Amino acid sequence: MRGALGGPRVLLRRLREVMAEPVSAQDRLDKIVVLIAANMVAEVCSVYVLRVDQTLELYATEGLNRDAVHLTVMRVDEGLVGHVAREAESLALSDAHAHPEFSYRPETGEEVYNSFLGVPILRAGNTLGVLVVQNRARRTYTEEEIEALQTTAMVLAEMIASGELTALAKPGAEPAVRRPLHLKGVALADGLGLGHVVLHEPRIKVTNVIADDVVKETARLDAAIGKLRHSIDLMLEDDGLAKAGEHRDILEAYRMFAHDRGWMHKMREAVLSGLTAEGAVERVQSDTRARMMRASDPYLRERLHDLDDLANRLLRELTGRNRSSEREALPENAILVARNMSPAALLDYDRSRIRGLVLEEGGTTSHVTIVARALGIAAVGQVENAAGLADPGDPVIVDGQAGEVHLRPPGDVEEAYAEKVRFRARRQAQYAALRTRPSVTKDGVHIELHLNAGLLVDLPHVTETGAAGIGLFRTELQFMIASAFPRISEQLKLYRAVLDAAGERPVTFRTLDIGGDKVLPYMRTVEEENPALGWRAIRLGLDRPGLLRSQLRALLRAGAGRELRIMFPMVAAVEEFDRARAIVERELTHLRKHGHGLPEKVYIGAMVEVPSLLFQLDEILSRADFLSVGSNDLVQFLYAADRSNVRVADRFDPLSPPALRAFRLVAEAGQRHGKPVTLCGELASRPLEAVALAALGYRALSVSPASIGPVKAMMLELDVSAARKVLLPLLEDKSGMADPRAALAAFAKASGLPI
Numbered sequence: 001m002r003g004a005l006g007g008p009r010v011l012l013r014r015l016r017e018v019m020a021e022p023v024s025a026q027d028r029l030d031k032i033v034v035l036i037a038a039n040m041v042a043e044v045c046s047v048y049v050l051r052v053d054q055t056l057e058l059y060a061t062e063g064l065n066r067d068a069v070h071l072t073v074m075r076v077d078e079g080l081v082g083h084v085a086r087e088a089e090s091l092a093l094s095d096a097h098a099h100p101e102f103s104y105r106p107e108t109g110e111e112v113y114n115s116f117l118g119v120p121i122l123r124a125g126n127t128l129g130v131l132v133v134q135n136r137a138r139r140t141y142t143e144e145e146i147e148a149l150q151t152t153a154m155v156l157a158e159m160i161a162s163g164e165l166t167a168l169a170k171p172g173a174e175p176a177v178r179r180p181l182h183l184k185g186v187a188l189a190d191g192l193g194l195g196h197v198v199l200h201e202p203r204i205k206v207t208n209v210i211a212d213d214v215v216k217e218t219a220r221l222d223a224a225i226g227k228l229r230h231s232i233d234l235m236l237e238d239d240g241l242a243k244a245g246e247h248r249d250i251l252e253a254y255r256m257f258a259h260d261r262g263w264m265h266k267m268r269e270a271v272l273s274g275l276t277a278e279g280a281v282e283r284v285q286s287d288t289r290a291r292m293m294r295a296s297d298p299y300l301r302e303r304l305h306d307l308d309d310l311a312n313r314l315l316r317e318l319t320g321r322n323r324s325s326e327r328e329a330l331p332e333n334a335i336l337v338a339r340n341m342s343p344a345a346l347l348d349y350d351r352s353r354i355r356g357l358v359l360e361e362g363g364t365t366s367h368v369t370i371v372a373r374a375l376g377i378a379a380v381g382q383v384e385n386a387a388g389l390a391d392p393g394d395p396v397i398v399d400g401q402a403g404e405v406h407l408r409p410p411g412d413v414e415e416a417y418a419e420k421v422r423f424r425a426r427r428q429a430q431y432a433a434l435r436t437r438p439s440v441t442k443d444g445v446h447i448e449l450h451l452n453a454g455l456l457v458d459l460p461h462v463t464e465t466g467a468a469g470i471g472l473f474r475t476e477l478q479f480m481i482a483s484a485f486p487r488i489s490e491q492l493k494l495y496r497a498v499l500d501a502a503g504e505r506p507v508t509f510r511t512l513d514i515g516g517d518k519v520l521p522y523m524r525t526v527e528e529e530n531p532a533l534g535w536r537a538i539r540l541g542l543d544r545p546g547l548l549r550s551q552l553r554a555l556l557r558a559g560a561g562r563e564l565r566i567m568f569p570m571v572a573a574v575e576e577f578d579r580a581r582a583i584v585e586r587e588l589t590h591l592r593k594h595g596h597g598l599p600e601k602v603y604i605g606a607m608v609e610v611p612s613l614l615f616q617l618d619e620i621l622s623r624a625d626f627l628s629v630g631s632n633d634l635v636q637f638l639y640a641a642d643r644s645n646v647r648v649a650d651r652f653d654p655l656s657p658p659a660l661r662a663f664r665l666v667a668e669a670g671q672r673h674g675k676p677v678t679l680c681g682e683l684a685s686r687p688l689e690a691v692a693l694a695a696l697g698y699r700a701l702s703v704s705p706a707s708i709g710p711v712k713a714m715m716l717e718l719d720v721s722a723a724r725k726v727l728l729p730l731l732e733d734k735s736g737m738a739d740p741r742a743a744l745a746a747f748a749k750a751s752g753l754p755i
């Protein structure tokens with residue numbers, strides 16, 4: 001390297017010696033800046049550390065006025081150092097004074113230095129500080145020099161992250177690395193969770209970043225890359241793993257990245273600059289994260305996840321660590337933090353230790369959310385970069401009510417939440433006291449509250465909550481968490497267990513609703529451009545009658561000697577219902593012929609979740625024994641807004657006239673035909689929405705287990721006829737300005753409803 005003494009490798013080796021010396025943190029930093037300045041033939045080398053208050057403090061300098069150390073503090077929107085911190089990108093200038101953001105700090109005496117090279121001190125893509133060298137002469141820093149300084153910054157990042165510098169800080173001005181963060185997301189599952197971070201797919205912690213032998217490290221890197229490529233090829237060849245469309249796409253992307261020359265080149269360069277293979281992978285990934293996290297293009301950000309995952313796989317190859325060995329150390333009060341998680345992965349954890357879940361992705365109706373709710377785990381989704389910001393063991397609070405996460409919370413926040421937890425416990429006790437109270441409104445209207453369920457873990461809720469029954473049993477969840485198609489005997493076992501747990505209470509089983517966002521990893525399906533509008537649910541059931549038939553057989557056998565309720569999802573035309581019912585009849589005949597016990601009575605219903613059915617209500621009601629509105633899908637299709645796409649999912653209010661009119665159509669048609677109509681989408685789980693549904697004429701709702709208490713507490717105080725008087729005129733309003741949500745909220749407030 002031109003101008004440098006001994007090159008970056010010598011510098012790194014010397015740094016390692018300094019890191020091992022038993023000196024104070026300040027002495028160590030002072031030695032480091034002297035070493036860097038000498039090695040890079042620079043008159044100045046300074047370290048600035050980002051503080052909790054988001055300012056940058058000068059922590060050490062060689063060349064500038066030493067009295068300015070710990071006194072010079074800059075905002076991140078100020079000066080060249082601020083620029084580097086903000087953009088998380090290196091900045092090399094031969095004439096620093098000419099840069100529009102140059103700001104002169106007289107106490108440092110830096111006016112005589114013309115050239116400036118600043119690199120961000122990064123960890124997992126987050127800025128922890130800035131490392132700067134300056135020269136009097138106007139000079140151009142080479143790529144190699146920039147690279148060398150970035151590599152050196154990595155050593156400083158570890159030093160800052162270790163907490164060693166905290167002792168040097170004034171109270172309230174500690175390094176930002178461990179700063180409390182208040183992260184906003186989307187509330188997925190109600191509840192409050194206080195505990196410690198467990199990364200679902202932990203980043204491999206790289207402790208040894210400085211290499212002894214560059215040739216050896218290059219060989220290790222190359223060997224690991226070779227293994228990584230091979231393992232991806234194997235996964236792609238393995239039919240079992242690569243069947244599902246999305247999975248295959250991801251693997252294809254991995255393969256492309258794993259052969260990307262730019263990526264390889266950057267890592268090899270980093271090794272040549274003196275890093276171990278692990279250190280090189282981490283450095284390149286940290287730079288990539290920093291760059292991509294600032295990208296606004298959602299496609300690029302999505303690719304960042306792939307690259308993160310790939311880098312982690314590479315680190316696993318290098319360190320020989322695998323996932324299963326990391327699983328063992330689950331602490332008490334674990335809060336899982338992940339980019340995303342499958343329902344099966346969540347169920348894999350020891351439930352008794354999990355207090356909360358934080359996801360970077362995840363939508364309010366996605367399936368991991370449904371499982372979290374079933375398990376009673378507080379969950380927040382859409383928390384940007386959660387897994388990058390959290391470190392294993394960090395204290396964290398998950399507020400599944402407000403959709404917020406407090407990472408490393410300060411004492412007062414922790415106390416406030418402890419109080420909230422006590423308050424909730426008191427409220428839960430109040431709900432528990434309502435368990436046996438019938439759900440009857442103040443004006444004497446009976447509104448049955450049923451449960452939504454789908455897994456064995458849901459069953460204790462039936463008695464715990466005092467629900468009237470299970471209004472929706474999502475049978476596909478058993479299929480989604482399995483690694484192969486559940487056999488008839490397994491299905492039969494689950495359905496029997498459900499009926500046993502429910503006892504006298506009715507259970508409505510919904511037949512398999514797969515397709516769309518409900519993917520079975522082991523099932524070969526056709527690739528579709530619009531899976532939500534594609535081959536799914538009853539459509540798939542009718543085209544593959546073997547699958548539907550075996551499920552119906554298991555259901556009918558499980559229901560022997562009792563009443564059985566079966567409903568079909570995604571019915572779009574009555575003819576589909578007729579065909580599905582014919583399969584039930586055929587199965588009944590088959591069981592009868594073979595001498596099996598039969599249900600006492602079979603009720604067959606349809607879900608109303610495709611808008612076309614709104615215009616065939618009389619036809620479907622003359623055939624079906626009951627209807628259940630699936631508002632999650634009905635709203636998605638009414639507004640053409642993908643329920644799992646956060647950008648559009650909450651764009652339209654289901655408490656606005658179009659959706660409410662649709663819900664009313666179904667309730668009124670049910671009354672005309674004297675057939676029961678339920679609503680089982682997530683909507684009914686929210687008390688204010690439940691007021692609207694009661695006012696529209698719904699007399700049975702199916703809600704998540706945690707919502708039975710709050711919804712019942714509200715119902716007991718509700719005057720349905722008064723709510724009707726508020727709501728129904730708004731549905732006749734033709735101005736386009738009616739705001740039923742606001743009107744209902746005002747009504748609830750005026751009537752003292754617990755909402």
Ligand code: PEP
Nearest residue numbers: 609630631632633680681
């Ligand atoms: C619905 O669509 O509202 C519904 C209850 O079904 P799922 O959420 O399982 O699609």
Ligand code: MG
Nearest residue numbers: 609630632633
């Ligand atoms: Mg649905």
